Amino acid sequence: MTDVGRHPKIKLHTLSEVVDVKGYVGNFKVKLLKKARYVAENDCTGCGECAKVCPVVRPDEFNLGLSSRRAIYSPFPQAVPAAYMVNIHECLGHNPSVCSKCVDACEKKCINFHMSDEEIIEEVGTIIVATGSTPFDPREMDEYGYTRFENVLTSIEFERLVNAGGPSQGALIRPGDRITPKSVGFIQCVGSRSSNKGGEYCSNVCCMNTIKSTLVIKEHFPDVDVKVFYIDIRAFGKGFEELYRRSRRLGVQYIRGLPGNVEELGNKSLKVAVEDSASHQVKFHELDMLVLAVGIKPTRSNHKLQEMLGLQLTPDGFFLEAHPKLQPVDAATRGIYFAGCAEGPKDIKESVTQGSAASGRAIRLMHKGEITTEPITSEIVEERCKSCGKCAEVCPYNAITVDVKRKTPAVVNSAACAGCGTCAAECPFDAIVMNHFTDGQIIGQVDAMLENAPESKILVFACNWCSYAGADYAGVSRLQYPANVRLIRTMCSGRVDEKFIWEGFEKGAPVVLVSGCHFGDCHYIDANRWTEKRVLKVQKKMEKLGIRPERLQLKWISAAEGAIFADFMQKMEELRQTVSAGEIRDTVRILKNPRREKGDKD
Amino acid sequence: MEAINTLSTPVDGKKTPKIGVYVCHCGLNIAQTVDCAKVARNALELSGVLMAKDIGYACSEPGQNEIRQDIAENGLDRVVIASCSPRLHEPTFRKMMEAAGLNPFMLEMANLREQCSWVHMHEPDAATDKAFDLVKMAVSRAQRLAPLFPETMPLTKRTLVIGGGVAGIQAALDLADSGYEVVLVEKSPSIGGIMARLDKTFPTMDCSI
Numbered sequence: 001m002t003d004v005g006r007h008p009k010i011k012l013h014t015l016s017e018v019v020d021v022k023g024y025v026g027n028f029k030v031k032l033l034k035k036a037r038y039v040a041e042n043d044c045t046g047c048g049e050c051a052k053v054c055p056v057v058r059p060d061e062f063n064l065g066l067s068s069r070r071a072i073y074s075p076f077p078q079a080v081p082a083a084y085m086v087n088i089h090e091c092l093g094h095n096p097s098v099c100s101k102c103v104d105a106c107e108k109k110c111i112n113f114h115m116s117d118e119e120i121i122e123e124v125g126t127i128i129v130a131t132g133s134t135p136f137d138p139r140e141m142d143e144y145g146y147t148r149f150e151n152v153l154t155s156i157e158f159e160r161l162v163n164a165g166g167p168s169q170g171a172l173i174r175p176g177d178r179i180t181p182k183s184v185g186f187i188q189c190v191g192s193r194s195s196n197k198g199g200e201y202c203s204n205v206c207c208m209n210t211i212k213s214t215l216v217i218k219e220h221f222p223d224v225d226v227k228v229f230y231i232d233i234r235a236f237g238k239g240f241e242e243l244y245r246r247s248r249r250l251g252v253q254y255i256r257g258l259p260g261n262v263e264e265l266g267n268k269s270l271k272v273a274v275e276d277s278a279s280h281q282v283k284f285h286e287l288d289m290l291v292l293a294v295g296i297k298p299t300r301s302n303h304k305l306q307e308m309l310g311l312q313l314t315p316d317g318f319f320l321e322a323h324p325k326l327q328p329v330d331a332a333t334r335g336i337y338f339a340g341c342a343e344g345p346k347d348i349k350e351s352v353t354q355g356s357a358a359s360g361r362a363i364r365l366m367h368k369g370e371i372t373t374e375p376i377t378s379e380i381v382e383e384r385c386k387s388c389g390k391c392a393e394v395c396p397y398n399a400i401t402v403d404v405k406r407k408t409p410a411v412v413n414s415a416a417c418a419g420c421g422t423c424a425a426e427c428p429f430d431a432i433v434m435n436h437f438t439d440g441q442i443i444g445q446v447d448a449m450l451e452n453a454p455e456s457k458i459l460v461f462a463c464n465w466c467s468y469a470g471a472d473y474a475g476v477s478r479l480q481y482p483a484n485v486r487l488i489r490t491m492c493s494g495r496v497d498e499k500f501i502w503e504g505f506e507k508g509a510p511v512v513l514v515s516g517c518h519f520g521d522c523h524y525i526d527a528n529r530w531t532e533k534r535v536l537k538v539q540k541k542m543e544k545l546g547i548r549p550e551r552l553q554l555k556w557i558s559a560a561e562g563a564i565f566a567d568f569m570q571k572m573e574e575l576r577q578t579v580s581a582g583e584i585r586d587t588v589r590i591l592k593n594p595r596r597e598k599g600d601k602d
Numbered sequence: 603m604e605a606i607n608t609l610s611t612p613v614d615g616k617k618t619p620k621i622g623v624y625v626c627h628c629g630l631n632i633a634q635t636v637d638c639a640k641v642a643r644n645a646l647e648l649s650g651v652l653m654a655k656d657i658g659y660a661c662s663e664p665g666q667n668e669i670r671q672d673i674a675e676n677g678l679d680r681v682v683i684a685s686c687s688p689r690l691h692e693p694t695f696r697k698m699m700e701a702a703g704l705n706p707f708m709l710e711m712a713n714l715r716e717q718c719s720w721v722h723m724h725e726p727d728a729a730t731d732k733a734f735d736l737v738k739m740a741v742s743r744a745q746r747l748a749p750l751f752p753e754t755m756p757l758t759k760r761t762l763v764i765g766g767g768v769a770g771i772q773a774a775l776d777l778a779d780s781g782y783e784v785v786l787v788e789k790s791p792s793i794g795g796i797m798a799r800l801d802k803t804f805p806t807m808d809c810s811i
Contacts, residue, residue: 001794004771004786009778014788018764026757032787062799079792122785125758130770132795156799163801170801212804239805301789305764340769348768348803355772359761362773363780366759375707375750415755436707441746448742449735457735464689472687475716483728486735487717489688566721 005080013120014081017301021308024399024416025335026125026371036115037085039072043110044083046074050102050111056090060167063160066175067167072102072111077165086111126335126362127309129319130355131302133341136191136198136295144187144292149264150176151289155186155209158291162216172221174289176268181288183225184217185272186210187259192295193231199316203295204345207234210293211247218250226252227285229259229274237347255285262290296345309336310397312525318344320520329358332525333397334418337361376436376491377417378424384431385409391423391432394494396525420524421495425534437490439497446503449486454508455584458485458572461500463493463528466517466558473562481569484576492516494527501538501552506591510579511551513572518556528556547587551579619745622678623654623737624669626661626685628715635719635726636733641684645737650745652676660685666698673702680704680747682740684712684733705749712740762787767795 004010013034020031039050054070062076071090074082092099103111135156138146146152151174153161164170173180188206191198207230214226233254235244248254256277263271265286272285298317306313310333312320319338322330329337337358340351365371378391378400387407392400399416400423402408410431412423424434433439449457462468468489474481490496493516504512514535522528532554539549553572557565623645627633638656645654653676659665660683672678681704683695688711696706714733722729759782763774766788774784786793802808 001771001798003775004766004793007775007778007784009782010774010784010786012766012786012788012793014766014791014793016787017789018762018787026755028758028762030762030785037791075790075792076794076798078794078798080794081792085791122760122762123758124760124762124785126761128761128763128770128773130763130765130767130773132765132767132769135796156796159800163799165801208804212802212807215807216802237805243805243807337773339763339773340765340767342765342769346769348797351767351769352772355769356776358769359773359776359780362761362777363782366757366761366782369757369759370754371757372752372754375752414753435748435750438746438748441743444742444746445739448739451738468687469689472689472713472716475687475720478720478723480723481721483718483722483725483732486732486739487713488739 001078001080005082012081015085016120018305018308019119021127024397024413025333025365026415028124028127028335030122030124030127032120032122034118034120036088036117037083038088038111038113038115039084039086040110040112041081041083043108045108046082046084047107048074048084049105049107050084053101053105055099055101056092058087058090063167064154064157066157066160083110086113125366126337128337128339128358128362129305129309129311129331129342130339130358131299131305131342133296133345134299136203136297138190138292138294140197141190143261144190144259144290145262145264145270146292149262149268149270149290150174151181151268151270152262153289153291155206155213155291155293158213162213170220172217172224174268179288180221181224183227183287184289184291185270185285185287186213186226186228186291186293188228188230188293189258190292190294191297198295199297201316201345202234204234205347206293206295208237208240208243208347210291211235211240211244213291214247214252215243215250218247218252222250227287228252228254229257229272230254231256231258237349296341299342302342309333310525311336312520314344314520318342329354329361332523335365371415373415374419376419377414378412378419378421379433379435380410380412381431381433382409384429386429386431388428390426390428394422394426394527394530396420396422396527418524420492420527421490422492422524422527422530425495425497426530434495437495439499442488442490442497442500443503445488446500447507449488450504450507450509455510455579455581456484457509458482458511458513458569458576459504459509460485460487460513460515460569460572461493461496462487462489462557463516463523464489464491465523466521466556467493467515467565469559470515470557470561470565473559474566475562477562479562479566481566482573484573485569492522492524492527493531494522494524496531496534498534498538502591505547505551505587508584508588510576510584511553511572513553513555513568515555515557518558521558545590547590548579548583550575619650620652620677620679621650621682621741621744622669622672622676622680623648623651623682623741624660624684625654625656625733625737626665626683626714627656627658628685629659632685632714632719632733635723635729636714637726637730638733640730641733641737644734645682645741648738648741651741652678661691661694670698670702673704678704680708680710680744682710682712682737682744684714684737684740686715687711687713687717705751707750708744708747710740710744710747712736759783760785765795766793768797770795
């Protein structure tokens with residue numbers, strides 16, 4: 001920590017938050033809001049004379065309220081920066097000055113009530129998101145009585161309690177009556193692995209953290225009775241199992257079963273009812289202190305950051321990496337990386353590993369001093385652009401800017417464009433060319449495919465990353481499906497323009513399938529949401545025109561779903577067989593009717 | 603097996619494309635189901651195709667050399683390779699194009715293995731028809747390909763690390779020690795995050811700060 005404070009290459013902004021991000025890989029412009037500290041950061045020596053005279057006493061956040069601090073304070077002894085700060089909302093006031101005792105006490109004259117919040121602009125080439133996590137708030141699980149019973153603590157509170165630098169200098173005491181407990185219970189999976197409360201996922205660290213805490217107790221207070229209530233103990237890391245065995249050897253009792261109910265007794269101890277799932281008996285345990293092993297929740301500010309940086313979150317609220325196995329620290333947006341619990345619950349070792357990995361990935365991108373952009377990007381045909389702003393609306397990367405008011409043509413930032421082609425598919429004026437997947441190229445493929453015997457063929461549009469890869473996987477697995485299937489590859493299903501589908505039907509295709517990644521798996525953040533909207537829109541139009549809408553199908557198929565791909569091709573063939581030659585003739589006639597064009601645009 | 607097409611016609615009013623089509627046997631992977639020679643013969647009739655042939659292993663060193671030689675001798679300006687999935691060998695053949703002095707984006711692949719011979723193993727005729735269709739689609743696309751060039755852009759050699767917990771600290775130090783400037787942003791008054799609250803940590807039971 002102190003290395004960071006001292007490092008000449010690191011500029012540290014505390015009390016600061018990112019409020020805006022502009023630009024793209026290699027050239028981000030980041031706006032920070034730095035809140036006023038009211039103490040000159042570089043001049044303060046941390047002597048603490050100011051805090052001694054401050055009359056305002058408040059609960060200390062660092063110790064979770066188990067001790068107190070003043071309105072002017074240092075967050076904790078080893079804090080970096082070491083400078084004190086004023087909580088201006090707690091300070092008795094300085095305008096007019098009603099107290100200002102701290103100002104008088106400070107010999108170096110570091111305290112300045114006129115400081116104000118600052119806006120800072122930083123230019124950077126890469127961004128590492130390491131926003132961490134937040135502990136689960138167990139008040140949601142009222143059955144454990146947290147905050148109702150004073151001797152029910154969270155694992156983090158317990159952590160501070162037994163910390164040598166903590167409020168009790170490491171003495172194991174109950175916060176209410178300062179009595180050393182004779183028995184301590186731990187409840188596992190509080191806010192984890194539950195579909196009712198907290199998260200469904202495993203929070204990764206709580207088992208080992210509890211095992212560690214039991215060892216801390218047993219090493220210092222061998223006579224304390226320790227019980228752990230659990231679902232199963234996940235001690236999967238290097239050296240973990242050994243620690244677990246040591247804990248059992250020292251006499252910690254591990255009881256398989258989570259308490260259903262906790263009651264407070266007269267002496268403020270707790271009576272815990274647990275069904276021991278090994279013996280199927282409900283047993284009662286009296287414990288002097290109960291520790292809730294709280295799970296890890298995503299940071300609330302993730303949503304704001306996700307919007308600013310164009311990132312994705314998993315349904316749990318953690319950041320989604322570009323690939324769960326092969327690109328575990330990259331964001332789908334180039335130049336952005338994840339480290340630590342921002343991406344999912346992690347212990348210290350994993351967080352450090354990922355921090356190093358993220359820096360390695362960032363260096364890999366930056367070391368050349370310039371970046372090469374992928375040429376498969378979209379381009380605006382300025383003469384046709386009506387500045388409607390649709391392209392900018394659909395772009396998942398905010399790579400297109402349009403001044404709708406001034407009616408200037410759209411501009412594509414080719415460094416930020418990832419090449420999904422959604423803009424070209426959505427442009428109502430054909431004013432966007434998607435390089436390497438142009439309208440002409442794709443329609444050329446459709447026409448070539450349907451030149452002979454179109455009625456016998458199945459036209460499939462497949463995105464490169466999921467569905468086309470799924471079809472490849474069917475091949476690798478030698479899964480057989482009808483031979484009349486023909487695939488046209490696009491980078492993203494978002495590229496599949498309405499007119500490609502109409503072209504297919506007009507050239508006599510009996511059925512058309514649009515396939516892409518599942519929601520959340522889209523390699524272009526959420527471009528496939530537009531695919532879905534578009535397909536639904538075309539199906540509605542088909543219905544209006546008197547064409548059976550089910551002849552156009554939409555199916556999400558992942559790269560691993562070869563079997564699903566093969567099965568669905570069979571279904572497409574069954575569907576194709578329901579389309580008669582007469583039906584195709586009618587469709588072609590309807591679509592060739594020149595009046596359709598008008599209806600097509602609404 | 604090999605022939606030169608003299609009937610190619612211009613597309614989009616531009617110069618007549620000179621496409622070379624290579625139908626790969628992939629040993630027997632493709633050839634045992636698809637009649638590769640027939641596909642190549644038929645491909646020669648397609649507009650814009652200057653030459654078409656079947657080839658044992660297009661991706662192999664001799665295979666690539668043969669294609670490169672054809673490009674040089676016949677002035678081919680675009681190539682269709684009908685072989686395995688582009689997800690496997692598109693990068694290989696793009697490099698080959700570059701080595702032959704052509705723009706790598708003037709290449710198109712038809713997927714005759716993963717999406718044809720391997721999935722229609724018991725229907726050689728239908729698979730051969732499909733293979734021809736896939737080649738035809740690829741040729742149609744190849745006619746309309748345009749050269750593309752990557753751009754290079756300047757870059758700021760500086761990293762923003764959002765969050766000063768243990769992960770952010772590690773990332774910032776690694777970058778800074780490698781000579782890169784780092785801006786570390788932390789919303790609370792001190793860095794350290796959750797780890798600063800811990801004393802002993804598993805599995806080593808030592809101090810965390």
